Amino acid sequence: MSVVEVKGLTKNFGNICAVKDLTFQIEKGEILGYLGPNGAGKTTTIRLILGILKPDRGEVRLWGDGVSKEKLSRVGALMEQDGLYNRLSCEENLRYWGEIFRMSRNRIEARIEELLEHMNLSERAKESVKNLSKGMRRKLAIARALMHDPELLVLDEPASGLDPEAQVMIRETLAKLAKEGRTILLSSHNLSDVEKIASVIGIINKGELKFFDRMEKVKKMERGLVRIKVDDIDKTRRAIRNLVENIEIENEWLTVAIKEGIDFSDLISILTSSGVRVEDVMREEKSLEDLYLEVING
Ligand SMILES: Nc1ncnc2c1ncn2[C@@H]1O[C@H](COP(=O)(O)OP(=O)(O)OP(=O)(O)O)[C@@H](O)[C@H]1O
Ligand SMILES: [Mg+2]
CATH class of the missing domain: 3.40.50.300 (P-loop containing nucleotide triphosphate hydrolases)
Structure with a gap:
């Protein structure tokens, strides 16, 4: 009840x-x-x-x-x-x-x-x-x-x-x-x-x-953006191209938008198994404020 x-x-x-x-x-x-x-x-x-x-x-x-x-x-x-x-x-x-x-x-x-x-x-x-x-x-x-x-x-x-x-x-x-x-x-x-x-x-x-x-x-809705620092940008690009929607590159950092249904951990395990060395990772999560504004304005 x-x-x-x-x-x-x-x-x-x-x-x-x-x-x-x-x-x-x-x-x-x-x-x-x-x-x-x-x-x-x-x-x-x-x-x-x-x-x-x-x-x-x-x-x-x-x-x-x-x-x-x-x-x-x-x-x-x-x-x-x-x-x-x-x-x-x-x-x-x-x-x-x-x-x-x-x-x-x-x-x-x-x-x-x-x-x-x-x-x-x-x-x-x-x-x-x-x-x-x-x-x-x-x-x-x-x-x-x-x-x-x-x-x-x-x-x-x-x-x-x-x-x-x-x-x-x-x-x-x-x-x-x-x-x-x-x-x-x-x-x-x-x-x-x-x-x-x-x-x-x-x-x-x-x-x-x-x-x-x-x-x-x-x-969990944060599907959002992930920033990864890797030792080999080209290898990374090939390894993850089916998992992400968009890749932006700035120095050694890649910013990627993970596709819906793909887990952050999938991304990391594919990179490691392709022999890419992941030196640093930052996740940009969706905040309640992001959701609120989407719901109200969307
Ligand atoms: N007693 C009332 N007579 C006429 N209109 C009313 C009355 N009470 C609320 N309203 C109207 O109903 C709507 C919803 O008002 P309500 O007070 O529930 O909003 P709220 O979400 O609590 O807003 P706030 O964040 O400003 O407190 C508004 O358009 C308000 O003008
Ligand atoms: Mg009120």
């Missing part, structure tokens, strides 16, 4: 189609990196999953059932707007949330201490939220989403406004939670962050899901 299952999900606002016929699943322990340009439909998808919006067509299932209060009690959410109470202090905000989720008094106090410490906000525990900086607010909002130790986390651009150190800390926290079996939907514009922790990538553009696959697949 998938943790989140979205089937044929469609939502229009007037004549704007915000999401169109979305279908995907997120399995337990996965981190879905949900990407797309401004206005693509990420936040709308998240609001539909959380039952904040009702779809025009299609459905959302959480742990096999429709969105209900009971299912939502197992979800921690962070939206674009952090929704904190300005006049309450950091700890009061978390305490209030813990009460909503019917956590025990002891558990609430222990969790407040643990999370404020983790977010480096312990010194601000009693300060009212309106005095916090933007990034501090974001960290507190993340702490609030984690407060009841939810099984599913749905986070809409959690790292926006965070300093580099805090971004790393949040990234590591999310990776750890996933390892422990929590499931995470993470919308983000930070591709290098997503590349480091996501196990599945979804790319949405103009309301349509254009790409959805495992991160390992994305990493």
